[in-house]
Amino acid sequence: MDQRDDAVISCPEGKSGCPVVAEIRRLKEQLETLKKEYDRVSRLTECDPLTGLFNFKHLEVSLQREMERTRRTGFPLSLIMIDLDHFKKVNDVYGHQVGNAALRWVGRIWRNGIRITDILCRYGGEEFTLILPATSLKQAVLAAHRLRTSLANTPLVEEGEEIRLTASFGVEVYKATDTFSADEFLKRADKYLHQAKAEGRNCVRSMEDSSAGGETEVLPEERVALFITRWPKL
Amino acid sequence: MAKESKTPVILSLSSGKGGVGKTSLTVNLACALAQKGSQVLVVDGDMALANVDVLLRFTAHKTIRDVLERGEDPMKAVIFVEPNLGVLPASSGVPEMVDLGPAEHVLLGNILSSIVGHFDYVLLDTAAGIGSSVLWLNTFATHNGVVVTSDPTSITDAYALIKILSREYGRKRFFLILNSVATPQEGQQTFDAIARVAEQFLGIQPQYLGCVPRDNVVLKAVQEQLPFVKGAPRSKAAEAVVELAERIRRFKRE
Incomplete structure (x- = not known):
């Protein structure tokens, strides 16, 4: 007082x-x-007691709120689904206490690498979710790469032993013109996470990697194709 | 006034490139549709450099800007140049209206949604370019019309617009109108080239709505501020526009 x-x-x-x-x-x-x-x-x-990150309940509430905000403001909302690679092995080899320490460690590293407006949640088990308000897909993919490298480059040291952790990332964006639900949003990001897992782990996957969507610039080959019939045959 | 809550066909008319005759085409299409007895609304989507009022020779006292900024009743801003042909005019010379922000687009969407139910056909005449308001109006439309000439720059710009709308906004159904063509063959060939590239690179199949021949009555109509569909109904251009209107009348409502 x-x-x-x-x-x-x-x-x-x-x-x-x-x-x-x-x-x-x-x-x-x-x-x-x-x-x-x-x-x-x-x-x-609203917090996960082990890591101190937001919990699943808070994730659900925040996601609904941020999607509504995107519909009102038009700013894109990005979502990253994250899964630690081979986490079961950490538990099997070092025991559950080290496993828990690893989860806390991951939370600490990532919390320092995000903006104050970003919402980092423990989805459950060794899965995490990051909500990035007012963030385009491109920016979100860059953010995922930053989280990926920061974890891969900072091993956990337990009882004098270095434990290298990596994670896989799936990124999706919600735009004001989109009509899918929060559930669907999570599923879509999860689909890219599965793709990241399937394609070797410790990587980031999003729509940018598939051929549909992404770049809109008219490519030289498209320009050629538009006028090919007009040009004299060589 | 017609009863509310119709499900109108909302057709955007864009081109990427300027000067291809969007506004003239929009105004004449609107007249042709109105002549068939439909309730028609033209929205001047060139919100910073409006021209629809000029081509139809009327003076707007209230514009989209008044509705957006001062909360005016949008139906009171609509000017009926015919009993069944209304125009929602835009302001001219207002730089901040060039590209509205997301919040204004949400508001504009609510405003337009509140009045389109009075009409059978709503034509959105957009500005040139690929600015945010052009793209937004295209997402608001149920049908995306793309106006092209056989000028290579027009073709490239129209294709660029189609690419953005399909890649970024998930639009798949485009209706191409070839304007100012020397012959119907020229129109068909230009359409074929664009359609082939769109199919190959974007995986979409634009539809050919038709062409309007190059015709002196078009320039004369602009000079006289009287749509050629009315001033020269027997001209080739007018006949072509009436034909386009007929095809638009066969659009499915959604």
């Missing part, structure tokens, strides 16, 4: 050791404690 608070609740008759003032101070302190407790408990309902 600061000086000003104290001044506000000093005894109007100037009595020192006034029991009423003492009681008010006690109540204010109690209120502070309760506020802190309330904050702690509300964080618990």
Whole structure:
């Protein structure tokens, strides 16, 4: 409690050791404690206790809200689904305690690599989800690459042993003109995550890698094809 | 006034390149559709450099800008040049109307949605280029019309527009109108070239809506500010536009 608070609740008759003032101070302190407790408990309902990242429930709520925001503002919303590679092996070889330490480690590294507006969640098990508001697919793919390299380059050290962790990433974008649901959004990102797993892990996959979509610039071969019949045959 | 809640055909008319005759074509198509007794609305989608009012010789007192910025009733801004032909005019010389932001597009979408139900056909005359408002109007339309001449720059720009709309916005059904052609063969050949490349590179099949021949009445109509469908109904250009209108009347509503 600061000086000003104290001044506000000093005894109007100037009595020192006034029991009423003492009681008010006690109540204010109690209120502070309760506020802190309330904050702690509300964080618990939206946080994963192991990693301190947001939990699945918060992911669901945030995703709905951000999709609505995209429909209103038009800014694209990106979503990254992440799965740690061969995580079962970490558990099998080093035990579950090290496995848990690894999950905490991953959370700590990635939390430092994202913007304050990004929402990093533990989806469950060794799966994570990153929601990137106002972010295009291109930017989101770059962000996924940054997360991928930061993890791959920073091994976890447990009992003097270096444990190298990598992860696979699937990236999808939601635009104001899209009409699919939050569930479908997660499924689509998950599809690219599966593709990343299938294509060797420790990599990023998105629509940018498939031939449909992506670049819109008219290519030289398209220009040639447009006018081929006009040009004299050589 | 017609009863509300029709399901109109909303046809955008874009070209990428400027000066290919979009506005003239839009205005004449609208007249041809109205002559058949349909309720028609033209939206001047060139929101910063409006021209529809010029070609139809009327003065707009309220524009899309007033509706967007001051919350005016959009139906009160619509000017009926015929009992069944309305125009929602745009402002001219207002740089901030060139490319509206996402929030304004949401608002514009709500405004247009609230009035299109009064009409059978809504024609969206867009600006040249591939700015955000051009693209947005194309996503608002149920049918995407692309106006092309056989000029190579027009062909390239039309193709670029089609590519963006199909790649980025998932639009698949395009209706090409060849404007100002010397012969019907020239129109067909130009369409064939674009359609072939669109099929090969984009995996889509644009449809040929038809062509309008190069005709002096078109230039004269612009000078006189009187649509040639009305001023010169027996001209080749007018007959071609009436034919286009007939094909538009066969569009499926969705």
